[in-house]
Amino acid sequence: MALLRLPDGAPRTPAIVISLLVVALAVVVAVAAPWLGLPDPDAMEAIPYQPPNARHWFGTDNFGRDVLSRIVWGTRLALIVAVVSSLASSILGIVLGSISGYFGGWVDGVMSRTFDVFLLIPTFFLVLLIVALFGQGLQYTMIAIALTTWPRSARIMRSQVLSLKSRVYVQSSRAAGASHPWVLTRHVVPNGLAPIVTDGTILMGFAILTEAGLSFLGLGDQNAVSWGRMIFEGQRQLRIAPWLSIFPGLALLLLVAALNLLGDGLNQAMNPQLRRQSIRARGKPPVDLGPPKAEDAGAPILDVRGLKMEYRLPKGAIRAVDGVDFTLPRGGSLGVVGESGCGKSSLGAALLQVMAPNAVYTAGDVSVAGRPILKDGQVVRAGSRDAVMDIRWTRVSIIFQSAMNALNPVLTVRQQLMEAYRLHRPAEDEAAAVARIEALFDLIGIPHRRMTAYPHELSGGMRQRVMIALSLLHEPDLVIADEPTTALDVLIQDQILGEIDALRRRLGLGLILISHDMGAVAETCDRVAVMYAGEIVEIAPTSVIFGDPRHPYTRALMGALPTVTGPKRPLETLAGEPFTPTGDIVGCRFAPRCAMATDRCRAEAPAPVAVAADHLARCHYARDDARIPA
Amino acid sequence: MRLRRYVLLRILQLVPVTLVVIVLNFLLIHLAPGDISIILAGETPDPAYLQHVREMYGLDRPFLEQLWRYLVQVGSGDLGMSFRSRQPVFDEIIDRIPATLLLVGTAMGLSVVVGTWIGARIARRPGSAVDSLVSAGAVMLFSVPVFWFGLMLILLFSVQVPILPAMGMSSLDGPREGIGRVLDVAHHLVLPVLSLMTVSVGQYIRIARTSVAEVMGESYITTVRAIGFPDRRIVQHYALRNALLPVVTVLGLQLGLILTGAVLTETVFSWPGLGRLIYEAILARDTPVIMGAFIAMSVTVAIASLATDLVYAALDPRVTL
Ligand code: SF4
Numbered sequence: 001m002a003l004l005r006l007p008d009g010a011p012r013t014p015a016i017v018i019s020l021l022v023v024a025l026a027v028v029v030a031v032a033a034p035w036l037g038l039p040d041p042d043a044m045e046a047i048p049y050q051p052p053n054a055r056h057w058f059g060t061d062n063f064g065r066d067v068l069s070r071i072v073w074g075t076r077l078a079l080i081v082a083v084v085s086s087l088a089s090s091i092l093g094i095v096l097g098s099i100s101g102y103f104g105g106w107v108d109g110v111m112s113r114t115f116d117v118f119l120l121i122p123t124f125f126l127v128l129l130i131v132a133l134f135g136q137g138l139q140y141t142m143i144a145i146a147l148t149t150w151p152r153s154a155r156i157m158r159s160q161v162l163s164l165k166s167r168v169y170v171q172s173s174r175a176a177g178a179s180h181p182w183v184l185t186r187h188v189v190p191n192g193l194a195p196i197v198t199d200g201t202i203l204m205g206f207a208i209l210t211e212a213g214l215s216f217l218g219l220g221d222q223n224a225v226s227w228g229r230m231i232f233e234g235q236r237q238l239r240i241a242p243w244l245s246i247f248p249g250l251a252l253l254l255l256v257a258a259l260n261l262l263g264d265g266l267n268q269a270m271n272p273q274l275r276r277q278s279i280r281a282r283g284k285p286p287v288d289l290g291p292p293k294a295e296d297a298g299a300p301i302l303d304v305r306g307l308k309m310e311y312r313l314p315k316g317a318i319r320a321v322d323g324v325d326f327t328l329p330r331g332g333s334l335g336v337v338g339e340s341g342c343g344k345s346s347l348g349a350a351l352l353q354v355m356a357p358n359a360v361y362t363a364g365d366v367s368v369a370g371r372p373i374l375k376d377g378q379v380v381r382a383g384s385r386d387a388v389m390d391i392r393w394t395r396v397s398i399i400f401q402s403a404m405n406a407l408n409p410v411l412t413v414r415q416q417l418m419e420a421y422r423l424h425r426p427a428e429d430e431a432a433a434v435a436r437i438e439a440l441f442d443l444i445g446i447p448h449r450r451m452t453a454y455p456h457e458l459s460g461g462m463r464q465r466v467m468i469a470l471s472l473l474h475e476p477d478l479v480i481a482d483e484p485t486t487a488l489d490v491l492i493q494d495q496i497l498g499e500i501d502a503l504r505r506r507l508g509l510g511l512i513l514i515s516h517d518m519g520a521v522a523e524t525c526d527r528v529a530v531m532y533a534g535e536i537v538e539i540a541p542t543s544v545i546f547g548d549p550r551h552p553y554t555r556a557l558m559g560a561l562p563t564v565t566g567p568k569r570p571l572e573t574l575a576g577e578p579f580t581p582t583g584d585i586v587g588c589r590f591a592p593r594c595a596m597a598t599d600r601c602r603a604e605a606p607a608p609v610a611v612a613a614d615h616l617a618r619c620h621y622a623r624d625d626a627r628i629p630a
Numbered sequence: 631m632r633l634r635r636y637v638l639l640r641i642l643q644l645v646p647v648t649l650v651v652i653v654l655n656f657l658l659i660h661l662a663p664g665d666i667s668i669i670l671a672g673e674t675p676d677p678a679y680l681q682h683v684r685e686m687y688g689l690d691r692p693f694l695e696q697l698w699r700y701l702v703q704v705g706s707g708d709l710g711m712s713f714r715s716r717q718p719v720f721d722e723i724i725d726r727i728p729a730t731l732l733l734v735g736t737a738m739g740l741s742v743v744v745g746t747w748i749g750a751r752i753a754r755r756p757g758s759a760v761d762s763l764v765s766a767g768a769v770m771l772f773s774v775p776v777f778w779f780g781l782m783l784i785l786l787f788s789v790q791v792p793i794l795p796a797m798g799m800s801s802l803d804g805p806r807e808g809i810g811r812v813l814d815v816a817h818h819l820v821l822p823v824l825s826l827m828t829v830s831v832g833q834y835i836r837i838a839r840t841s842v843a844e845v846m847g848e849s850y851i852t853t854v855r856a857i858g859f860p861d862r863r864i865v866q867h868y869a870l871r872n873a874l875l876p877v878v879t880v881l882g883l884q885l886g887l888i889l890t891g892a893v894l895t896e897t898v899f900s901w902p903g904l905g906r907l908i909y910e911a912i913l914a915r916d917t918p919v920i921m922g923a924f925i926a927m928s929v930t931v932a933i934a935s936l937a938t939d940l941v942y943a944a945l946d947p948r949v950t951l
Contacts, residue, residue, distance in 0.1 A: 015766055117647050120932045121654075122886035124893070125924045129655070132912060132920045133662035133669065209775055213894050216777045217912060231778055235898075242785050249778030257773035264769055280757045354855045356847075357756070392858035400856075405849035410872055410947055420857045454947045470857075 016265035022258035030075040038069035041225050049241050059243040061233070067244065071251050073225040078255060081142060081211045082204035088146035090200050093153025094193075100154065101161030112158065115151035123148040124210060131219045138221040141214055145207050152203070153196045160195070194270060201263035205256040212252055227252045281312035283360030287378040292371055292387060299370030301477050301510045302328040302351070302396075307364030308377065309350045319581040320346035320359070322534030330477065333504060333511040335521030335542070337557065338531035339578050344514045345401070347531070348482045351512075352398055353379065353388045368395055369477070394424055397471040399481040403463035407455040413466050414451040417473065424474050440469040444499065461492040468500065478510035485520070497524060518557055522546060530554045533579040533589040536608075540615035550609075550617040552594050588620070596621070636943070640936050644929070651928040652704050655921055656697055669917050672713035683711070709922035714914045719922035722907060729799060730903030734892050736819060737826035738881070744827075745834025746877055750870050752835075753842035754861065765839065771832030776891045780825035780898035787821060794821050797900045822899045829891035830884055837880050841873035848872075875946055882938025886931045 029036075039045065044063040052059045058067035100111035127144040134140050214220050215228030227248040234244030309321040320343040328334055336344045349355045351366060353373070366374040373380050373388045380387040400406035408416055414437070421433040438448055444465045455463055464484060471479050481500060485493040501524045504511045515521050521528055522542060529539040530553060538551040549555050576593035588606050591597040600620055609622040659666060671683040684690065688699045703710075709719035749768075752761045788796035795801065795818050804814040845851060846869050854864055896905030904923065911919035 013762075015762075113646065117650050120647050120886075120928065120935060121651060122889060122927050122931050124886075124890035125927045126654075128908065128912065129658060129920050129924045132915065132917055133658055135663070205773060209773075210890075212775055213777060213890065216775075216894065217897060217909060219912060228775075231775075231781065235781055238781060238785060239789055242789075245778065245781050245785075249775060249782070252775050252778065253770070253773055256775075257770045260769045260773050261766060280755060349852070352856050354852050389858055389860070392856060394858070398853075398856045400849055400853060402849065406853045408850040408854075408868065408872070410945075420854075423857065423859060456947070470853075 013265055015261045016269070019258040019262040019265065022254060023262065026075050026079060026255050026258075029072055030079050033072050033076060036072060038072060039066040041065060041070040041073040049237075051241070052243055058247045059241070061230075061244050062237055062241070067230075067247055070225050070230060071227065071248055074227045074230065074248065074251065075255075077138070077221075077224050077226045078208045078211070078252075081138065081145075082207050082259070085142040085145040085149075085207040086200045086203040088142065089149045089203060090153045090196055092146060092150040093155075094157050094196065096150070097154035097157030098161050101158035104162075108158070112155075115154050115158075118148060119151045121148050123206075124213065127210060127214055128217075128219070131214065136219055136222055138211075138224065141211050141220075142207075145210055149203055149206070152199055156195050156199060198263050198266040198270065201259050201266070205259035205263070208252065208256055208259075280357045281360045283362070284376075284378045286381045286386070287375055288381045288383070289372065289375065289387070291382050292390065296370030299367070300327045301330045301332070301369055302326075302512075303365075303367045303370075304351070305365040307347075307350060307366060307374070308362045309346060309355065309359055309364075310362055311346075311356065312358045312360065316582055319362075319534050321350050322581050323363075324531075324534075324536055326529060326536065326539060328478070328510055328512065331508045331510055332527070333513065333525040335525035335528040336512060336514045336531055337516065337518055337521050337528060340516060341578050341580075342531045343534040343581075344531045345482050348398060348480045348512065348514050351480060352392060352396060353386070354398075393420065393476065394474045395476055396478045396480065397474070397476045399464075399467050399471045399479060399484045401483045401486055403467040404455065404460070406467060407463065407470075409455055412452050412454055413458070417451075417466075417470055420470060421473055436473065437469070440472055443472075443503070444469050460488050461496065464488060464492075464496055465499075468496075468503075472503070472507070475507075476509070478512070479504075480512045480514070482514045483516070484513075486516075493520075500524065530557065534581040535589065535618060536616075537590065537619070538615075538617040540611075540617075544612070544615050548611075548615075550611050550615070550622040551590075551619045552596055553590050554617075556593075588618075590619075637940065640939060644932050644936060647932040648705075648925075648929055649701075651925055652701055653697070655704075655925060656700050659921070660693075670710065670713075672916065679713075686710075704925060709925060710918035712911070712916055712919045714911070714916045714919070719918050722919060723904065723922060723926050726902070726904045726907045729901060730892055730896070730905065732815075733819070733822055733826060733895070733901060733903060734888055737823045738830060738888060740823065741827050741830040741834050742877065742881065745831045746838040746870070746874075749835040749838025749840075750842045750865055750873070753839045753846065753869070754865055756839075756843045761839070765836065768832040768835040768839075771828050771835075772830075774828045776825055776829055777894040777898050779828050780821065780895055783821045783825055784898070796821065799902055822895050822901050825898070826888070826891050826895045829888055833880060833884060834877060837876050838870075838873060841876040842869045845869040845872045875942060878941050878945065879938055882935045885934040886927075889927055889930070 042065065044065055046056060046060045046064040046066060048060060048062050048064040050056055050060040056066050056068065058071065060066055061070075096111065097115075100108045100115075123145060126148055127141055130140045130144045131137075211220065211226065212228030212231070215226045216232045218232055220226050220229045220232075230248040231245050231252075234241070234248070237244050304324055304326050307321055307324045308319065310317040310319045322343070324347060326334065336347060338344050346355065346359070350359075350361070361374060361377040361379070363377040364374060365372060365376065368391045371387065371391075373386075373391065407413070411419075417437045418430070418433050421436060422428070425432075437451065441448055441451070446462060446465050446469065450458065450462065450466075455466070458466065468484075471481075479500075484500065485496050488496065497520055500511070500513075503509065504524075511525070513521055513524055525542055527539065528542050528545040529536045530545070530551065531537065532553050538545065538549065538554045545554060546558070549558060579589045579592065581589065585605065587602040587604060588594065588597065591601045594601065598620075604620070606618050606620045606622075608616040608618050609620075611617055611622055659669060662669060666687075667680055667684050667689055670687060671680050687703075688696050691699070707720055709723070711717070712719050712722055715722065748764065752758075752764045755761055784796040787794040799818050800811070800814050801818075805811050842865065846865070851864060851868060854868055855861075859868075892903065893905030893908055895901065896903045897909045900906065908920065908923050910916075911923070
């Protein structure tokens with residue numbers, strides 16, 4: 001079991017526990033078979049064809065042998081086949097896979113081709129042939145299974161070795177003069193064993209089924225009690241004594257399923273990615289506010305009050321957006337800046353309700369043009385339809401970070417734009433859609449012929465332009481641009497930002513520009529919100545943020561701006577670790593990194609302080625000019 | 631042009647597999663206990679036939695020359711003679727392919743459709759109770775011994791409630807042509823297909839579930855959600871389309887297992903296909919047929935894996951050849 005040391009926090013799921021119990025039971029039964037006080041499995045003593053009864057729980061067969069006893073003894077054979085053939089297969093695979101990975105070069109080339117070839121040979125037909133030529137014997141079955149399955153562990157081992165080989169300790173022991181075989185056995189093999197053991201449990205199930213199938217064809221070992229052979233013999237009596245077939249089959253199913261479930265469970269436990277996928281958080285129930293009321297022309301395009309959204313993780317919740325308030329007038333533009341992980345991208349996704357499945361709202365109201373889409377942390381519905389569906393893309397659209405991933409790789413640009421267009425305007429025909437797309441392409445500067453390209457065939461800048469065209473497809477009132485230029489090189493970055501700005505002014509669009517780059521925001525937005533640890537720590541008109549920042553964090557961000565004398569430093573160079581909002585938080589979230597933190601800061605969380613009518617800062621000393629050294 | 635080169639290159643890769651299989655076959659015959667000519671010709675009282683077989687395989691020639699002869703012979707499609715029927719093994723196999731193709735094709739087609747549908751459905755709520763239950767059920771499904779499951783189906787639907795035939799491909803007194811014939815065969819097809827489906831349907835449920843769940847986490851799915859596509863349509867239209875690629879891959883890799891299942895299923899239901907041929911050959915110790923079947927199955931699996939790669943390349947525009 002030491003080899004199977006599960007990673008910390010690996011789930012002991014019911015499936016794993018039950019399967020372990022079943023396998024353990026099988027092992028105990030197989031070992032203890034002679035001492036269980038059962039009749040001799042080969043003794044033809046009882047009355048034949050007895051259905052299950054108190055003396056013979058599983059009945060007796062046509063020769064008067066006890067079925068239960070035969071099943072118990074059959075466990076032995078099943079386990080022997082399972083263990084021996086998967087051991088032989090794994091050892092062969094480990095040796096050959098290690099050699100292939102360790103030596104690399106042409107050795108690896110030739111050997112991995114060989115793995116591929118052997119994997120293609122269908123096991124069962126080779127077993128049939130071997131048994132037909134050599135006669136019936138367990139050893140041949142096991143050899144054939146090992147001979148066709150070893151490339152599985154060889155492949156695993158090879159990739160393990162390849163990845164471990166480069167690690168320092170292997171190389172240093174090579175430098176210290178250790179020989180090849182020693183390095184392999186001492187360092188590389190033990191590290192690669194875990195996945196092979198996992199695969200081995202699945203292999204065991206496969207081996208048991210293969211042996212059973214062979215015995216069912218009458219080609220099993222004649223001298224041993226095998227479940228497959230019992231079914232083979234039972235099928236002729238299927239009509240008069242069905243129990244002869246039912247019970248051995250159930251035993252087979254139980255043991256093989258336990259092995260498969262075990263291998264599967266271990267696989268998931270060792271693969272955290274698979275585990276993370278399975279977390280799905282349940283938030284507050286939706287609330288039905290009845291049919292949407294008429295739009296209020298005077299209302300701001302976006303109003304956000306006390307918005308809280310958290311990610312549920314096995315270790316606890318991270319409050320990525322933790323009480324955010326702001327209002328965006330029609331045609332207004334807001335920059336949201338902060339380090340990565342401050343919650344700014346989560347905020348963007350939360351506004352349109354497109355977060356990851358493990359994210360939930362815990363509080364807050366959001367309304368678009370006066371119509372609520374989130375109320376008290378509850379998704380607003382009308383009938384069976386979420387209110388957000390009425391604003392997605394027709395009122396509010398998003399430009400996502402990396403257009404490479406945000407566009408579907410297996411559809412052409414044209415297909416994607418077309419489908420998005422016709423989703424909201426099902427009545428219009430294809431020509432109207434094409435006309436609209438071409439008009440947008442002209443507006444943004446994409447050649448029409450690029451329409452038939454797949455995303456991967458476009459340059460980074462072109463892809464981002466397609467994403468912008470997509471976002472403008474239905475003439476929205478507000479575009480949320482989440483780091484629209486991060487993945488691009490500097491020259492293109494400026495171009496794209498300039499284009500977004502020009503479009504915004506021309507079309508009278510509202511814009512929320514999410515960025516880690518203060519400079520980008522300065523050029524494009526009327527107002528700036530600085531986020532830290534899920535909160536807006538300062539919000540003010542752009543000129544005020546740059547001219548008179550009051551929060552120490554905002555000032556630190558300014559320090560990272562390019563100056564006339566020095567080169568541009570990225571935000572990430574700020575000293576100290578960003579704060580992760582989780583658990584109970586006491587005091588100011590920025591205190592651990594703040595140069596002017598006091599005891600008060602560490603004890604009491606600051607509320608937003610109104611520095612001026614349009615300027616809020618979440619710092620105890622925001623108004624206290626004397627205390628903040630410039 | 632590049633496509634043609636790629637296809638050609640991949641076809642060339644079939645050569646090593648075929649070579650390995652043939653050589654393995656040859657070595658096994660020579661390693662096996664007993665007289666090779668008897669293995670190849672059977673216990674026959676006919677000395678002329680024995681002599682004919684000896685000459686055909688060049689059994690009195692040096693070892694390497696025999697190997698060469700064997701390679702050339704098998705390479706040209708000659709898989710030897712069945713000593714039960716005195717027919718070329720190749721023809722025997724070809725004769726049986728339609729029945730097996732009907733069984734395997736139907737079972738695989740239904741498995742893909744049903745499995746993918748179920749998998750995609752549970753992927754919409756990963757981690758839910760339904761998901762855990764169905765996922766565990768899928769593992770159980772591919773742990774079921776096909777032949778036993780076939781027997782249980784017979785017990786239920788032919789013995790307890792006799793509504794479905796348990797044997798053969800058509801009724802003895804059934805219609806020989808037209809729609810009646812089709813219905814008769816379909817009637818006989820139900821139980822074998824159901825039992826063979828257990829081999830693969832569980833796999834498809836799991837593959838579809840995993841890959842749909844994975845695709846659902848991709849950014850481009852977030853994009854279509856933001857655009858306003860309803861969830862149901864996203865799963866059916868987008869996630870499934872992208873998730874079909876892994877399903878296609880498994881289709882090729884699974885063929886070996888499915889053919890194994892087919893042999894066992896055909897044995898249980900006396901389905902007159904390849905599996906039945908192999909079973910009869912085993913009973914009669916007709917070694918050339920078993921050898922021929924081994925070679926044929928290996929090559930089929932290799933071709934299926936090749937076809938999988940090609941289909942994959944055709945479906946995924948990112949694969950540049
Ligand atoms: S409240 Fe204190 S610790 Fe927080 S930012 Fe202001 S001065 Fe720094």
